Amino acid sequence: MKSVLDSVRTELAQAADEKTRSAYKRYFKEEVVFYGVTSAVVNNIAKKYYDQVKPLGKAGVFALCEELLKSNYSEEAMIACEWSYRFHNYYEIGDFSVFERWLTRYVNNWAKCDILCNHTVGSFVEKYPQFIERLKDWTKSDNRWLRRASAVTLIIPAKKGQFLNDIFEIVDSLLQDKDDLVQKGYGWLLKDASIKHCPEIFGYVMKNKQQMPRTALRYAIERMPAELKKQAMGK
Secondary structure, three states, rough: OOHHHHHHHHHHHHOOOOOHHHHHHOOOOOOOOOOOOHHHHHHHHHHHHHHHHHHHHHHHHHHHHHHHOOOOHHHHHHHHHHHHOOOOOHHHHHHHHHHHHHHHHHHHHHHHHHHHHHHHHHHHHHHHHHHHHHHHHHHHOOHHHHHHHHHHHHHHHHHOOOOOHHHHHHHHHHOOOOOOOHHHHHHHHHHHHHHHHHHHHHHHHHEEEHOOOOOHHHHHHOOOOHHHHHOOOOO
């Protein structure tokens, strides 16, 4: 199916523009590689070609996803994540090693981390929650993206009120992480966990706010009522 990848890349190149590429790069401190294609157009391309690759089955599509991830282009990573998520009803335990390999080898900015973890890895963990223990291992990794992934993988389950105790364990491990993108990742996790568990998240923040970086604290309380925010930000 090399011809499909060639077609995808041709369409991305044709849709690229310098204004979009420059706008994207402002959101990143690290070096990033973009064609310069809007998310809406990338999503349309992903959907257009999914029907052609779907007959290959999960293993075949995952192989194509890996080729897209290898390119280092962020738009190709978006398509890889869209295609891999389309198979979430067919995830098996062995797929975790594939997703972990993608994270360690190909994820090199926060956007790739989040789009892969929020849906593909997050859906896997909802189906096989025993792998939350592996997320806890990631909190101790030297790889900043694995540490961020340990938190952002649980964003969507957190919105549903799931895995609260595990969320607290993960945040405990990341609490004093020096990396601001890890801080933002676990702050985001606490913020979305507060949708269903506001009293518990507020209590956790108040208990730990002296050790929690202000970046993470601000994220964590973003959805809370004004009075609670005021208390959390106080001395």
